[in-house]
Amino acid sequence: NFQTEEAHKMFVKITEAYEALKDPEKRSNNAYSFMNKQPFYSGEEYDRLLHDGLYHNDPLVDNLNEDNFNNYLKTGFYFINFYSPFCPPCRNLASSWKKLAEVYNGIVNIAAVNCKIQPQFCFSRMRIHSHPTLLFYPNGKKGGVVYYNGDLKLDSLEDYIMMFLRNHMNIPTIDQLRSKDKRMAYVLGSTMIERDDLTRIAFHLNGVVTFAIVEDEDLRKKLTSNEQATVVYKYKDVTKEIESVDEMEIVEDIVRHLPKVEVIGPEKFKKIRNSLRTGSQKTWVLFFSTKNKNRLQLHQMINAFPDMNFGEINCDKMPELCASLHVESAPAWGVMKKGGVYQRSPPGADVKDFIQTATAAINLHTLSPSDLQRILDGEDTSIWVLLLAPYGTQWEHIIEPFTQASLDHLDKENVNFGIMSCTAKTAKYCTQVSYQPVVVIQQGAKRKMYQKRDYGTLMTDFIDMAVNSQDIELTEQQLLEIMQVSSRQYTWLLAFVPAGRPCGYTCDNLPYEWMVVAKKLRPLKFVRVGILNCATNPTDFCANVRWPTARIYPVSSTEHISINLQELAQAPYILEWALEHIVDSAQKLNWQVFSKKVIAEELNPTGTKKPWLVYFHSPRCFSCYEKYPAFAIAGYFLNTAIQMGRVNCISERGICQQEQIMSYPTLKLYLSRNQRQRFSTVINIPLRDYETVLKEVKYHIRKYDESLLAGIEQNVRKSIHIHHDEF
Incomplete structure (x- = not known):
């Protein structure tokens, strides 16, 4: 007996399924028979499916990867399919997913991630443990994510989307x-x-x-x-x-039947540009149209930006004007902004986001081939930060951080940002610099290139350093002056990069790392940083440069200290080595020294014992190398007030266990008993930067014994905002 009709129906379904599984003929027709019918792929077919995935040729399904995922999410609805091209349920879902993208085009952003070629991104970062996994973002980047657990049929997927749409759309x-x-x-x-x-x-x-x-x-x-x-x-x-x-x-x-938009021709375009160059503030948004293309998005943007001017350029009737504005195919978008600066939307960009950011980035240009060549030839003496995208390469993931960098430098009048997306016809203009997307800083004939793949914080730091710091590249004459002791007024830290030597990534990346080194050492006004790059500036001295090398030339010394950079190529390692020789103020502590000098108690405190600032670290910890300059530079300024020590927690494990060191690096200030305090005190000091260390240590020492700070205040104030005049 069944208490409910639903229970009876469920019993019937289970019985039918059990009978089907017992019967070989019925089992072969079962909906799950695909589990025993995995298709066979040749090597070529397997490779093609692995790399192309299931949606490579579908224009409505956005293919995502680790590089473009963060920049992809904006505002609105997003439905993302994490799949493997060899997973049968994933393959069965593909046709429904493509149809979903077609039906909801312009309403919901439908995307897919091929986890077979992005395993680290899917499993470690996104926590995807089965395929397919469908994630729905109802509020884009700003909101949370919802895991879809329903049926994979098209009707079920549509019902799920409509549930969200109806909550946002009421028709009275x-x-x-x-x-x-x-x-x-x-x-x-x-x-x-x-x-x-x-x-x-x-x-x-x-x-x-x-x-x-x-x-x-x-x-x-x-x-x-x-x-x-x-x-x-x-x-x-x-x-x-x-x-x-x-x-x-x-x-x-x-x-x-909506109101018509003003049509822009060559003469009208010239008037708009001249007006913006002579003081007009109102942005013009240009829509490049072609025959039989829907203008829905144009009217959506007019509604989204009511305070902007909109114009339409018909590329069927005015192909020359479209070509001059770098538009190869329509529909496309462009923005004319304050100062007459023109910027074209990159392919596949979110139009609303493009208009908003492009309007604000008044120093960001879309460059023509002639503009780019003029800049690369050194005819423009202002600073140009360039994003070059060779034909056929993926560069969309670089646009957002590059645009943000341009916004960060709006106050710099002599700094301009430019984008050159090369076509098949203009490919040579990009490939003369690089065959991959690259960020270049060009000032006259001098050029710096960003060689890393990280287009987030590292790229923006590189741009900031290149724009705001003095040039650190040396000429042969400058090098000879440095090597003469009689004319040397500073301690110099120099890098030598060989030309024509197979040191690969180390040599390519060393100019960037040396800029990081120069930035970190700016507070030390007696130190200067330079680099002799024989690859870009060959001199007679370069014949002696066989390997990437760093040298320290102390002031008033005939000797120099040298090290091979092949195994020490990153800035944190270089800085630790350099600071140990430049400001050698931290004593390496073992158990005997630590127990006698740092934590030993005086029976009758005399007040002459200085506090200890101790840096606990591990040679296996990269963060320890990154944060060491904060400790070393702060210690240089505090040298008359405190004593500095370092403890290697690998070789001196007993000290670190006693001091309860739970993470590396850790910085502790040891204050022994004196007339003001009856008990010894140990204080944890945050290790963000050297200014924070200075501030925290001075605060505690001032309460402990203010006389210890005599003589260091003036030097610290002078050094905090010093301008470094590197060559």
């Missing part, structure tokens, strides 16, 4: 007509158009046209006598009766 039923000054679309009856279709139509035109349902027969007669009409669009003197029930036909019909 009205009993009187709205004002003619408002763009209205009257739906003649709630059953005339399928509910889901109507929701999608209203979503496409959200903010552009207001939808309302008319059920009242008298109100319907006021609108139209056409019994075949399903929707009536009205705005001022325009009335359009639409008889279709197809959602895209209705959208296109309404868009065709």
